[in-house]
Amino acid sequence: MAVDMARAPQSKLRWGELDEDDGEDLDFLLPPKIVEGPDENGVKRVIEYRFNEDGNKVKVTTTTRVRKLARARLSRRAIERRSWAKFGDAAHEDTGSRLTMVSTEEIILERPRAPGSQAEEVKVAGDPLAAMGKAGAVLMVCRACGKKGDHWTSKCPYKDLAPQVDAFIDKPPTETTASSGATKGGAYVPPSLRAGAERSGTEMRRRNDENSVRVTNLSEDTREPDLLELFRAFGPVSRVYVAVDQKTGMSRGFGFVNFVNKEDAERAINKLNGYGYDNLILRVEWATPRPN
Amino acid sequence: MRPILMKGHERPLTFLKYNREGDLLFSCAKDHTPTVWFADNGERLGTYRGHNGAVWCCDVSRDSMRLITGSADQTVKLWNVQTGAQLYSFNFDSPARAVDFSVGDKLAVITTDPFMGLPSTIQVKRIAKDPSEQTGESVLTITGPQGRINRAVWGPLNKTIISGGEDAVLRIWDSETGQLLKESNNETGHQKTITSLSKSADGSHFLSGSLDKSAKLWDIRTLTLIKTYVTERPVNAVAISPLLDHVVIGGGQDASHVTTTDRRAGKFEAKFFHKILQEEIGGVKGHFGPINALAFNPDGRSFSSGGEDGYVRLHHFDPEYFNIKM
Numbered sequence: 348m349a350v351d352m353a354r355a356p357q358s359k360l361r362w363g364e365l366d367e368d369d370g371e372d373l374d375f376l377l378p379p380k381i382v383e384g385p386d387e388n389g390v391k392r393v394i395e396y397r398f399n400e401d402g403n404k405v406k407v408t409t410t411t412r413v414r415k416l417a418r419a420r421l422s423r424r425a426i427e428r429r430s431w432a433k434f435g436d437a438a439h440e441d442t443g444s445r446l447t448m449v450s451t452e453e454i455i456l457e458r459p460r461a462p463g464s465q466a467e468e469v470k471v472a473g474d475p476l477a478a479m480g481k482a483g484a485v486l487m488v489c490r491a492c493g494k495k496g497d498h499w500t501s502k503c504p505y506k507d508l509a510p511q512v513d514a515f516i517d518k519p520p521t522e523t524t525a526s527s528g529a530t531k532g533g534a535y536v537p538p539s540l541r542a543g544a545e546r547s548g549t550e551m552r553r554r555n556d557e558n559s560v561r562v563t564n565l566s567e568d569t570r571e572p573d574l575l576e577l578f579r580a581f582g583p584v585s586r587v588y589v590a591v592d593q594k595t596g597m598s599r600g601f602g603f604v605n606f607v608n609k610e611d612a613e614r615a616i617n618k619l620n621g622y623g624y625d626n627l628i629l630r631v632e633w634a635t636p637r638p639n
Numbered sequence: 640m641r642p643i644l645m646k647g648h649e650r651p652l653t654f655l656k657y658n659r660e661g662d663l664l665f666s667c668a669k670d671h672t673p674t675v676w677f678a679d680n681g682e683r684l685g686t687y688r689g690h691n692g693a694v695w696c697c698d699v700s701r702d703s704m705r706l707i708t709g710s711a712d713q714t715v716k717l718w719n720v721q722t723g724a725q726l727y728s729f730n731f732d733s734p735a736r737a738v739d740f741s742v743g744d745k746l747a748v749i750t751t752d753p754f755m756g757l758p759s760t761i762q763v764k765r766i767a768k769d770p771s772e773q774t775g776e777s778v779l780t781i782t783g784p785q786g787r788i789n790r791a792v793w794g795p796l797n798k799t800i801i802s803g804g805e806d807a808v809l810r811i812w813d814s815e816t817g818q819l820l821k822e823s824n825n826e827t828g829h830q831k832t833i834t835s836l837s838k839s840a841d842g843s844h845f846l847s848g849s850l851d852k853s854a855k856l857w858d859i860r861t862l863t864l865i866k867t868y869v870t871e872r873p874v875n876a877v878a879i880s881p882l883l884d885h886v887v888i889g890g891g892q893d894a895s896h897v898t899t900t901d902r903r904a905g906k907f908e909a910k911f912f913h914k915i916l917q918e919e920i921g922g923v924k925g926h927f928g929p930i931n932a933l934a935f936n937p938d939g940r941s942f943s944s945g946g947e948d949g950y951v952r953l954h955h956f957d958p959e960y961f962n963i964k965m
Contacts, residue, residue, distance in 0.1 A: 425662035428684075428703065429677070434723035435686030436672065447681040450642045450952075456911060456921040456960060 377404060558612040559634035560604045565589065566625040567597040577624065578604045582611025603634055640960075642925060643681035645951040647674045652945025654696045655934040658703040663720075664934070664943055665706060666951050669693035673708050675720065678936060678943075681953045687718045689725045696737045696790075700744040705766070707747055709735035715749050717770065726770035733757050737790045740766070741797045746778065748800050748814075750788040759783035761791055761802055763814065781817040784808065790836040792845065794859055801859065803833035803847050811862055827864045829855065834874060840881035840937070848874035854888045856914065868912045875931050882939020883961070884914040889930030889944055909933060909944050913965050920963060925952055 377396035385391045391411050399405045421429070432438075562574065571587045578584055589602035606612035612633075620631040648668035656665045657678060664678045671690045676683050692712030699706050699720065706718040711734040717726040729735075733754030740747050747766055753759045763779040786805030794801055799820065800812045807830060809823040823829070829849035838845045844865060848854040850873040856866040872890030879886050889909045908922035909930055928947030935942045941955040 421662055422660050424703070425660050428662060428721075431684060431721050433683070433685050434721075435674075435688050437674075437683045437685045446645060446647050446683055447676075448644050448646075450644055450925070452641075452925075454640060454642055454923055454925050454954070455957075456640075456923055456963075457908075458921045459919050 556605065557635065558606040558609045560606065560612050560615055561601065561632055561634040562604060562619075563601045563630040563632075564627050565598050565600050565602060565629070566627050567600070569598045569602070569625060571602075574602055574604055577619070578606070578615050581606070581615040581618070583607040640954050640957050642923075643953040645676055645681045645683070645953065646949060647676070647683055647686070647951070648672075648949045650693070650949060651928070651947040652932045652949065652951060653694065655932040655943055655945050655951065656697055656699060657934050657936050657943075658699045658720075659701050659937060660703065661937040663699070663703060664951070664953070665697050665699055666932075666945060667694040667697045667708060668945070668949065670949075671710070671712075673697055673706070673718075675706075676951070676953075678941070678953070681951075685723050687716075687723050687725070689716060689718075689728075690714070692734065695735070696739075698738050698740045698747070700740055702744075705740075705744065707738050707740060707766075709738040709749060711735075713751075715747075715764075717766070717773065719770075727773040727775075729764060729775050731762075733759075736788060739792050741793045743797070746793075746797065746814075748791050748793060750783065750791045750802065750804075752787050753783075753785075759786065759788050759804070761788060761800060761812065763800075779814065779817050781812055784810065786832075789832065789834055792836050792838055795842050799859075801836065801845065803829075803836050805832045807831055807833055807849065807851070809833065809847060809857065809862060821862045823857070823862055823864075827855075829853070831873075835876050837877045837879055837933075839879045844879075846877045846879050846886055848877035848888060850874065850891070852890075854886065854912075856886070866914065866917050868917055870910055872929075875929060876933040876944075878933040878935045878942065879914070880935050880939050880942075881937055885920065886912050886914050887933055887935070887942060888912065889933045891929035891931075907946065909942075916965055918965060920965070923954060926950065 377398075380396070381392075381394040383392040383394070393409045393411075395407045395409070397405050397407055560578070565574075569589060570591075571589050574587045574589060575584060578587070583606070584604055585607050586605040587602065588604075590599040591597070592599050604612075604615070606615065616631050616633065619629055622629045622631070645666075648666065648670050650669035652666060652668045654667040656667075657663065658665070662678050663684070664676045665673060666676065667673045671692060671694060672686045672688055673690075673694050674683060674686045687706065687708065690708065690710040690712055691714075692710045694708050694710045697706060697708040704720055705726070706720050707715060708718065709715045713731045713734055715729040715731070715735045715738055717728075718724065719726055729749070731749075731751050733751045735749055735751050737750040738747060745766055747764050749762050749764060751757075751760045751762070759782075761781040761783050762777045764775070765778050767773045781800075783802070784804070784806055788802050788804035790804075791800055791802040793799070793814070794811065798814055800814050801809065802812065803809045808828060810819055811821040812818065813820055829847065829851050831849050831851035833847050833849045835848040836845055837848075838859070843859055844856055845859050846854055846856050852870050852873055854868045854870070854874050854877050855864055856868075857864055868886065868888060870888055870890055872892070874888050875891045876889040877886065887909050890907065892907075906924055907926040907928060907930055908924040909926075910922045911920040912918065913920055923944075926944065926946035926948055927950070930944050930946050932945035933942065941953065943951055943953045945951045
C-alpha cells in the first residue's frame, strides 16, 4: 500500500505498532500548513493541522503580531555608526556583562488623579449640604469595619447592625418631614432631624453605603490605592477602605469600596467577582444584604 | 513602556546628551568616564578614558565626530567620538562646569567654578577643524557673577550666551564683546540656584530649572518669562520635547522626605508637564535616587533620564503617549 511504501525507507514499523507520537508520519493526510503573511498591522497567522492525542485531526491557528517598539529610522551615517568598534571600557566587554537590561516592570506615564471622580460626586450630591454631610460621615468612622458612618465600634460587626441603624435613622426624618410644619408644640428637634438639615447628607451617605461593595480574598499587600485603581473603572468611587492589621501592616484580606452610583457598583460586582488579582481570586459582593 | 536600564556608571549621573541624529546617547557622571550608548537599545558603544575628576557636562558636534567634556579636574577635553581618543585638553585654574558647542561647532563656551579665590568665568574657545591645530587660547573671557555658573548655552546665531547659576539669576551676554545684555529680575525669576537650562528644538525659547521647585520657560532673545511649572521637589534637570508641547522636569530630594520610607522603591519620577497649559500630564517613576539629567531624543519618541543612583533609564514612548489629551 502507499502508506507502507512511504514509510518503508524510514523504519520497519507496522501500522499496528504505531503509537500516538508517530502520528506525524501520517502528515500527508493533513492539509498543508498555511501561513498568512504579516499584513499591514504586522499580524501573521499560521494555520497548521495536527493529530492530537486521540488521533483526531486538529486545526491549530496561531496568530502573532510582531510589534517593533522603537522605530529605527536610522540615517546612513547612523547605520555606519552602528558598526563602529567598541572602545574604552567597552572594548573587552563580554556578552555576559549585564550593563544594559530591559526593565522587568512595565512603567506607565501615570496621570495625576483626575479631579473628575471627586467633582462628579459633588455634582451628583447637588447641594453643598450633602457634601458637608458626607464629610461628616467620614469623620465618624467605625474602627471595626471602617465603612459605616452611622455607628461606632461597639455596634459592629457591620453585617448585622448596620441595616438596623439605617432603619433607625430612616424613620424619624421621614416622620418629621411629614409633619415638618407642625412641630409638637415647640418640642426640641435635634439638628439632624430638623427640616432640611443634613437629611440629604445622611441620605447621600446611606445611598452611598447602599452602594458599598465588599471585596474579600485580597492579597496581603493590597492597599486602598490598589482597590481604587481596580474599581474606578466602573465609575466614581466615593470611598475605599482596606482592613489592615495594625501590628503586621498586612491587609486582613478584605476591604470595602463605596460607589457613588449603584449601577456602577453592580457592574463592578458582576465583572470582578471571581477576578484574579495578585494571584488570588477576588470575591466581590454587596456589603449589605442585597439592596433592591 | 519598558525602560531600558543602563548601569555603566558607578557614581551619580550628571548630564545626558543625544547626538543630532538621535542614535547615540552620551552620559556623564561623577565617575570620571563619559560613556556613549546606542540610543535605540541602550547597548554601550564605548567610554572616554582620561579625566581625573567628575565629568559635569558634555556636548557633541553636529556631525557626531567630536565630543567635548567638562570636568572637575580643571580640564575640558576634546575627544574623537568614534575611537575614544583624546584630541585636546584645555587647562583651567578651576573646575570646569558647563560646556556647549556653538552652532557650526567652531566655538565652545566653557564655564569654570569659583575656586580658591578665583571668580567664576565664562570662556569661549575656538575649536579648530583639525585637532592638531587646536590651541588653548580663549576668544573671550567673561568674569562671571557671584557663585557657580551651573549651565551656559549659546543663543540664536551664536550672538549671545545665556548663563544660569547659584545666584538664581539668568543672564544674557553678548558673545563677541562679553557685555551683559539682560538679566532676569527678582520677582519673576528664580529664587534659588538654577540647576539646568534646556533650549527648545528651534532655539527660540528655553527652560530653566531651579532648586526653588519650579521650572520657567523664557523667550531666548528678550528673556521674558513665558510659563512657570511648579513641582514638589527641587528641580535638577529639565528638557523640552522636540515633537510635542511637553516639558519634562526631573527632581531632587526634599529634605523633609528623606526619612519617609516608602515601600515601593523607585519613587523618584520625571514629571511631564504640558508646555502651554502648565498642567501636569503625569510622571514616570523608576529611579532610586534624585534625577540629575534628562534628555529627549531629537525625534521626540524617546527620552532618557539619569539619576543619583547611577542608572540611565531609556524610555521609548508607547503609542498612547502621542494621543494624550488634556
